[in-house]
Amino acid sequence: MHYLYILYSEKIDKYYIGESPDIVNRLEQHNSHYFEKAFTKAADDWEIIVSEKLNNKGDAVYLEKFIKRMKSKTFIQKIIKDNDILADILSKKP
Template identity: 40%
Template sequence: MSFTTYIIYSQTLDRYYIGSTEDINERLIRHNNGNGSTYTKKAKDWELKWKREHETRADAMSLEFSIKKKKSRKYIEYLISKSNLE
C-alpha cells in the first residue's frame, strides 16, 4: 500500500491545490465531481500536475503540510517543472 502527496491545478480558478491520499485516481475524480474539499468544489477542471509516492500516510501528510506551509506559488511551480508527469 502506498500514499501520495499531490498537486492539482484548475485553469478556471488559476489555482493549485495540495493534498494527500491513498488512491490518487479516485481522489481526482472526487475533486472534479465536487466531492473533494470545500476549496476544490469551486471548479470541475482539476488536473494532476505533480505527485510523490510514500510508504506511510504520515510521510505523505508531512510533505503535504510542508508544501502548504511555504505558501509559495513559485515553489509549487518549481516542483511541477521538475515533475515527470508531462
C-alpha cells in the same frame, strides 16, 4: 503506499495540494465536488500535475503540510519542474 499530489485548475488558475492512497479516485471526488466545503469546489477541471508515491501516509502528510505552509505559488511551480525537491524536504524531516 500513499501519494502526495498537486492539482491544477486552468479555469481558476490555482493549485491544490493533497494526499491520498488512491489519487485517481480522489481526483474524481474533487472534480465532482464530493467534498462540499473544500477549496476544490471552486472548479471542476482539476488535473493531476504532480503525484509522488511515498512509503507511508506520514511522509505524504508531512510534505502536504510543508508545501501548504510555504503559501507560495512559486514554490509549487519549482516542485512541478523538479520533483527531487520533495525527496530533499523529506531527507531533512526531523
